[in-house]
Amino acid sequence: MKNVKLLFILLAVVITSCSTADSEDATIQADLTLETATRTAILSELETTVTEETGVLIQYEESKVLEIDGKIYLRAWSGDFVTTTLLGKDKDGKLQSRGVSCSTEACSGSATQCVPENGYCTSCPGDCKRTTSADELAEIAG
Incomplete structure (x- = not known):
């Protein structure tokens, strides 16, 4: 009986310590909504x-x-071509473009390569192009 209890405790420890989360995974945030008009404007400007x-x-x-590593992004696909745009909340709490996007085909399957970070794009062994826009937020909510 003692061995059965020990086995269940050990099994519980193993199950709780194992994680299926991968650092390459991005989390889709249902609670972070981007207004349709804002999304359309960002994507239209990026397409052009x-x-x-x-x-x-x-x-x-x-x-x-x-959400990737605590930052909020809009990721858009055109075939195998991917563009990731940094977002932020304005003073009213609505998501807006921060004005920096990174586009790639070579790293399109990665959540952490070729994404905006500190005004630049993270590394990617291949094509990664930084694009800036005039939509940068003037004021970010704190």
Whole structure:
């Protein structure tokens, strides 16, 4: 009987200590909503700017608000091409673009490569292009 209790305790410790979370995973945040008009404006400006920069027509088919390492992003896909835009809350608590985006095809499957961080893009062994826009928030809620 003692061995059965010990086995259950050991099993409970192993189960609680194991984590399925991967540092490469991004969390979809249901509580962080980006207004439709704001999302449309961000994506429209990015499509125009990135198309001009790359010389390839970019049309985003899908986008999601994600939290990666405690920061909020809008990630948009155009085929295998991915653009990640840093977001922040304005003084009213609404999500807005921070004005920095990073685009890639080579690192499109990674949650942590080629994403905006401190005004630049994190490293990516391949293509990673930084884009800035005039939509940068003038005031961020604290």
